[in-house]
Amino acid sequence: MLTTRRARTLTRTAIATLALATTAAIAPAAQAKPDSPTSPPTTGACAFTPLDDQTYSTWVxxxxxPKNAQTKGNASVVLKTNHGDIPVVLDKAGAPCTVASFLYLTRQKYYDGTDCHRLTAYHTTPSALSVLQCGDPLGSGWGDPGYWFKDELTTAHALPNWPGFADGSRKNYTRGLLAMANGGPDTNGSQFFLVYADSRLRPDYTVFGEVTEAGMAVLDKIADAGVAPGDEGYPEDGAPAMATTIERAKRTGGL
Incomplete structure (x- = not known):
């Protein structure tokens, strides 16, 4: 179950099997002055489109x-957390619009001071889902940057099939991947997830980079602490027990 509204009503079973949901609502944007919450979509390759409902948006x-997607080279960003640095390498060739959005939000300090609000710990097949979800300025799973953009799923479809799914309907989002969370097709915003153990998912989530080895050591430390007791989905899904804040996101290199 994947919602296109912001109310997060996923059952534990649905979350375990498929859902890495954000809660963005999408509707055509009204005409207004450029680069305002009610402006028209951008006219380049990515068509960044303001959300009609800005209730939970943090607009920057x-x-x-650009007219042509920027597909050459990689870019490096470090997520400086309260538990250590998590460097990531972004794949422009595989997901140019996603990388462009992520780098823009990084430049705007959008991620600075934000909490990673969700840790999943479904380690038993078939409900394998092991990720840390971040990127929501509200820290609740509801927040977004006030715009959306389309999925870029070529890299997701290229992932190995999950055992028993030769048709490719379930993919192995392998340890170390960086991918976008969403609330359904073409609802990407600011929320993303870091995979700390192989996870079974539909190929519906844009893969746009990888976590470095040094970053995985920090991610493992957070994951090993588990889910905070008392959360509705405990012990498999909820806020990380080791509360995690991105104190600063900073670009460190690349084209």
Missing amino acids: GLPPD
């Missing part, structure tokens, strides 16, 4: 959108 403008 729309990313630059």
Whole structure:
């Protein structure tokens, strides 16, 4: 079950099997002055589109959108958390619009001071889902940047099939991947997840980078602490027991 509204009503079973949901609502944007919450979509390759419902949005403008997608090279960003640095390498070739949005939000300090609000710990097949979800300025799973953009799923479809799914309907989002959370098709915003153990998912989540070995050591430390007791989905799904804040996101290199 994947919602396209912001109310997060996923059952534990649905979350375990498929859902890495954000809660963005999408509707055509009204005409207004450029780069306002009611401006039209950008006209470049990515068509960044303001959300009609800005109730839970933290608006920092729309990313630059060149006519042709920027697909050459990689970019490096470090997520400086209260538990150590998590460097990530972004794949422009596989997901140019996603990378463009992520880098823009990083430049705007959008991620600075935000909490990673969700840790999943479904380690038993078939409900394998082991991720840390971050990128929500509200720290609740509801927040978004006030715009959406389309999925880029070529890299997701190229992932290995999960055992028993030769048709590719379930993929192995392998340890170390960086991917976008969403609330359904073409609802990408700011929320993303870091995979700390192989996870079974539909190929519906844009893969746009990898966590470095040094970053995985920090991610493992957070994951090993588990889910905070008392959360509704405890012990498999909820806020991380080791409360995790991205104190600063900073670009460190790349084209």
